[in-house]
Amino acid sequence: MTNDPLKALNKKLKDNWTQYLLAVISIAVFIAAWHLYAAYLHENDSGYQGYIPYPLDVAEALVDSFRYEDPNLGLTMFDHIAASLERILLGFVIAIVIAVPLGLLMGTFRKADAVGRPIVELIRPIPPLAWIPIFIVVLGMLWGPVAIVALGIFFPVLLNVMFGVRSVEPTLMDAAKTLGANRSQMFLKVVLPFTTPYLMTGVKVGLGIGWMCIVAAEMVGNYGGGVGYFIKDTADVGAFEYMYAGMIVIGLLGILTTGVAGLIEGRLSRWMGMK
Amino acid sequence: MERNVLYAIVVAAIVIVSSAAAVYVLTGDDEPKEKYPVYFVTMGVSSMKGALASGEIDGFIAWEPFGSEAILEDLGEPLIWSGEIMPNHPCCVVVASTDYLELDLGGGLTGASMTSRFVKAHIEATSWMVDALDDKDSANYTLLVELGVQFTGKSEAIVESALDHMKYGYEMDQTFMEGITNFTEMFIVGGAISEDKLAIGGYEDVDDFVDQYTNETFLDAESAVQPSDVILNPDDPVRIGFLKSDIHELAQWVAQNTTVGGGAKSLFETYGVNVVNASAVGGYASGPEEMDKFAAGEVDIGYLGCAPAIQKHLNAQVHTVIVAQANSEGSAIVVEADAGIESIDDLQNKTIAVPSTGTIQFVLLKRAVNDEGLELKLKT
Incomplete structure (x- = not known):
């Protein structure tokens, strides 16, 4: 062990x-393989080569989607991103506001768990997308689309919070009790800090699912476009290089939002003295 | 002399400037009160009725029978039928996979020869429908309505109303070709198709594209096609595609029905053609989806709107060609009943649903709105 x-x-x-090198190589290999596959399809006039455009054409479409308005929609990719982010944010807030108190309640009290559990377990496996036409x-x-996103984020957050509350070590509780903490102090100083990392795991998983849902939700009907809408719209007319550009944007936005959630997680746990 | 020229120039300059100013002021004065855009949203045709009822939208444009359905259920009233926007505009077409046309089925049979037979049955079915529609007292009309009810799953009244607004036809005449040219140009101007896609597809210009993309061989060979006593392709059925409940594409349903010919055989069978529905769920939800199935090699011959047939062929090089027309017109802008919407101009600030921006219906709405000097914008 050196201290230098x-x-x-x-x-x-x-x-x-x-x-870093491995990451770069991995992406390069992926793009090269994609290019070769596209070249193979285009050279052979496969009849579906348009569905697998060249990576370079996609890159060009990606840049153009930010630079120019879509003549039919009058929107650029910036507008679509803003619309999708707004939906994600609203859905996220709704999900957190409901899921966190509910999770704490159901994690703490057996009776609350007995009441909530059957409904949660029944609805949880239903893909949020199945609700789209109704919502x-x-x-x-x-x-409607916001509710789909909220539903997607809701369950991972709820379950993780419940799990977090249940995972509080009994010795910690006993220690707090012996030191004279009352119920609310125990909740604030022991249960809540202990649950926060679980909550953040739920948030990160939930955001990923939220992005998956937003694409489908925007495909069905919405105001103001959105990246999901862009993907569906460009696929409908067969402008697939633009569709892939939209997919890349979704992927990047997903990474960005979970990244932000990760940063907040780090801050929170340091602030609450967990790390 | 020089002075006169100078005067002349000065006078001319004054006249030009003042008349320009007058024109500017006058047109400025004539500027009508501010125009607001018409907004659109996209949704599946089957959701439109519900969205209209809930007040989520002020109207929609859809293919029949969805317009008639909302009208007969008193949810909406027709604002304008598509024939009034673009008279005789092409709508649904019969498209063949060029891979299928090149297919050798063995025993002297080819995909092309089966397509000839398919088109022959399509022609007879279409003619039968046109005749049936001409005489509403005939037994054939009753049968047509019955088949419409079967195919669309809608009530008799809805089907009858929808049929009243249908123009069936198989020919690819001058009007049809002009309509296809018109649409293609609108797609290029509207940005749905970028111009370089013509070159990628090997077409010189729009006219060259329309010329090559419409193959009249099968319609022309019609008289040479004779009935067959046996099914010629028992093991290789023609996999046909169509849109679910789209009454524009009723011809294939008529051609599949055994009572239409009066005998025990359907029109397809009469010409020796064995067909099978390519979709496992009774039809595709949209034309763009059907084009994807063409690309995936799951459809041999299909009925769909000419817009996706043009767009996905040009944009994504799907191996298809138009072999016949199925219908013209047959869409309507339906608006909320008693909402005071009586003209396209009244659609300002209203929200109209379209099935997708890749459809004829979107193009028609855009056309109607633009012709009125209004702008069509996505609802935000």
Whole structure:
């Protein structure tokens, strides 16, 4: 064990270099394979080559989608991203506001669990997408897609919070009790901090599912476009290089939002003294 | 002399500037009160009725019988039928996979020869429908309505109303060709198809594309096709595609029915053709989806709107060609009943649902709105 910080940094860089290199190689290989497959289909006039455009054409479409308005929709990719982010954010807030108190309640009290559990278990396996036609008509095209996203985020958050509450070590509770903590102190100082990392895991999983849902929700009916709408719209007219551009944007947005959630998680756990 | 020229120039300049100013001021004065855009949203045709009832939309444009359905259920009233927007505009077409046309089925049979027979049955079915529609007291009309009810799953009243607004026809005449040219140009101007896609598809220009993409061989060979005593392709059925409940595409349903010919055979069978529905769920939800199935090699011959047939062929090089027309017109803009919407101009600030931007219905709505000097925008 050396204490030289320079050496440690050097080592860290070296380790990371291999990781960066591997990441770059992995993406390069993926793109090369994609290009070769596209070339194979195009050279042979397969009849579905248009469905697998060249990576370069997709890159060009990606840039164009940000630069130019779609003549039919009058929107650029920026507008679509704003519309989707707004939906994700609203859905996220709704899901958190309902799932966290409910999860704490059901995790803490057996009776609450007995009441909530059957409904949760019944609805949880139903894919949020199955609700789309109903939500769109009942809640409308503004809140319908938001509700789909909220539903997608809701269950991972709820279950993780419940699990978090149940995982609080009894010795911690006993210790707090012996030290004279009352119920609310125990909740604030023991249960809540202990549950936070679980909550954040739920949030990260939920956001991923939220993005999966938004695409489908926007495909059915919505106001103001959205990246999911863009994907469906361009696929309908057969402009597949644009469809892939939309898919890439969704992927990047997903990484971005879970990244932000990860940062918040780190901050929170440090602030609550978990790390 | 020089002075006169100078005067002349000065006078001319004054006249030009002042008349330009007058024109500017006058047209400025004539500027009508501010125009608002017409908004659109996209949704499946089967959801439109519900969305209209819930007030989520102020109207929709859809193919029959969905317009008639909303009208007969007093949810909406017709604002304009598509024939009034673009008279005799092409709508659904019969499309063949060019891979199927090149297929050798053995025993002297080819995909092309089976397509000839298919088209012959399509012609007879279409003619039968046109005749039946001409005489509403005939038994054939009753049968046609019955087949319409079977195919669409809608009530007799809805089907009859829808049929009243249908123009069936198989020919690819001058009007049809002009309509296809018109649509293709609109797609290119509207950005649905980028111009370089013509070159990628090996077409010189729009006219060349329309010329090559419509293959009249099968219609022309019609008189040479004779009935067959036996089914010629028992093991290789023609896999046909069509849109679910789309009454525009009723001809294939008529041609599959055994009572239409009066005998025990359907029109397809009369010409020796064995057909099977390519979709496992009784038809596709949209034309773009059907084109995907063509690309996937799951459909040999299909009925669908000419818009997706053009767009996906050009944009994604799907191996297809138009071999006949199925119908013209037959769509309507339906608006909320008693909402005071009586003209396209009244659609300002209203929200109209379209099945998808890749459809004839979208193009028709855009056309109607633009002709009125209004802008069509996505609802935000």
